[in-house]
Amino acid sequence: MLGMNAQQLKEELGQAGFENVLINDGEDSLKILFEYREFRQPAHSMRYASLVLGREMEEANNVTYIPQYHNVPMGSYSGGTYQFNALSPQHRDYFRENNQVFKNYRWSFRLQPEIVSRFGYYEDPFETKFNIILDTRIYLARGLSLQTGITVPVSNNLDNHGMKLRAAPSMLHYFAQPVNSHFISLSAGTFYNDRYGLDLEYRYARLDSPWSFGLAGGVTGFYRLYGLEYYNEPMDDLYAVADVEWRTGIEHTSLKLTAGQFLYEDKGVRLDLIKQFAAAELGLFAARTENGTTGGFQFAFALFPGKILRGKKMELRTTEEFRWEYTYNNESPVAQQFRIGMPRLADLLRNYNEAWINKLIN
Structure with missing residues (x-):
């Protein structure tokens, strides 16, 4: 051997x-x-x-x-x-x-930034909220994990979130491939974008095929933490979307069309053009919904340096994926979905496609 x-x-x-x-x-x-x-x-x-x-x-x-x-x-x-x-x-x-x-598994602690920005106001043309999150994932059973941590505010001239230390988004995740090419992700807890509730994704993705199809839905509500003070509104915001993604075969780009009811009962469509690079992913998008028309870009990459400290039972590292999105329409939430504590299934499975694996290795 x-x-x-x-x-x-x-x-x-x-x-x-x-x-x-x-x-x-x-x-x-x-x-x-x-x-x-x-x-x-x-x-x-x-x-x-x-x-x-x-x-x-x-x-x-x-x-x-x-x-x-x-x-x-x-x-x-x-x-x-x-x-x-x-x-x-x-x-x-x-x-x-x-x-x-x-x-x-080791007890893995992960450092990652949280950045929310808004541009264009005359009095304050660059408004931003910048936090550092230290979180961990605890595996409870096969495919079942708990993610939790703390949020350390660094600066904020965007909203009234305040500068108090508070709990990071904390949620239970269940991820599974019960049958080959069929993937599910179920999350429950507090998410990013000040949302809490339930989120469910299903995706059919043969990892040797250029096509994949997905469904996502959930029910969420608004919540806010001020240090140890907690405020929430009813969990009554429903969303349900479907998408189809096609690897074009041209320079490892993909087209993804999503339609349905996004957050805030916003019905419409969104088209993404996604280009994969060895160390990053870059996407352009356009959307038209009842809330308006918008466009923008997003990117994702692993943060340097990766491993900071590692022992047999514990490690400290930077996040394996930092994802950020900018949209030019900052007034109305057009075709918006919230972030959960793991990549969306489409973003995750894109990296396991056979064509992409062979590109990177061979």
């Missing part, structure tokens, strides 16, 4: 920062299951694993990588070619029998 036994492979990967490492050493193949939370791109995680274990791993056709996300296997990628294959019943059985949620 390429010079190392299963325990040695597991120890090498664990020392390099991989978590929940499982080694399935068959007679004619080697399957490596792992999670690596520092990188946005699973391709970088698989490349890093091959470098940690030795250059021969990268070209070994009998090696299969099975990356996980939030304690859920995503699919298998063959060493050498990195061809995608859906999870087999054997893969699922092996993971279910050997997965140990409480034992195989």
Whole structure:
């Protein structure tokens, strides 16, 4: 087995920062299951694993990588070619029998900024709110986790949120792939954009296909924290949208069309053009709804330096994904969705597509 036994492979990967490492050493193949939370791109995680274990791993056709996300296997990628294959019943059985949620994860603390800006007012042309969030994710069961932390205000001339230390958005997440290519995400708690409530996403995405389809819905309400003081309004804001996304095959760009009822009972459509880069993602969008017409851009990338401190049981790092969006219409919330504590399914699964994995690795 390429010079190392299963325990040695597991120890090498664990020392390099991989978590929940499982080694399935068959007679004619080697399957490596792992999670690596520092990188946005699973391709970088698989490349890093091959470098940690030795250059021969990268070209070994009998090696299969099975990356996980939030304690859920995503699919298998063959060493050498990195061809995608859906999870087999054997893969699922092996993971279910050997997965140990409480034992195989570090206590990971994550630093990330929260930035909200508004431009164009004559008296105060640049209004912004800037916070630093320190949060953590605690795995409770397969696919089930609790995210919580603290928000440290740095500056604010945008709203009346104040400058008191307060709890960060805190929520329960359930993420699963119950059947190959079918993904669900359920969140309950307090979210970003001053929302609290329930959020549900479903997405059909074959990770070797240019097409994917999604549904999202939820019920939310407004909430506000002033230090330890809490205020909320009724949870009666319904939203429900559907989308279709197509990888164009041109320079790794995607087109995504979303339609339905967004936040604040705002009905309409939104079109996104998304370009993937090795270290970032950049998107342009336009929307037309009952609240008006708008356009803007968004981007996402991992924050430097990644790992700050790491031990066997604990680590401190910067966030694997900082996402920010600007819209030129700052008066009315046009085609707006709120942020939850993990990427939206479309943004997450885009990085696991076979074409994109091969672009980054080969």
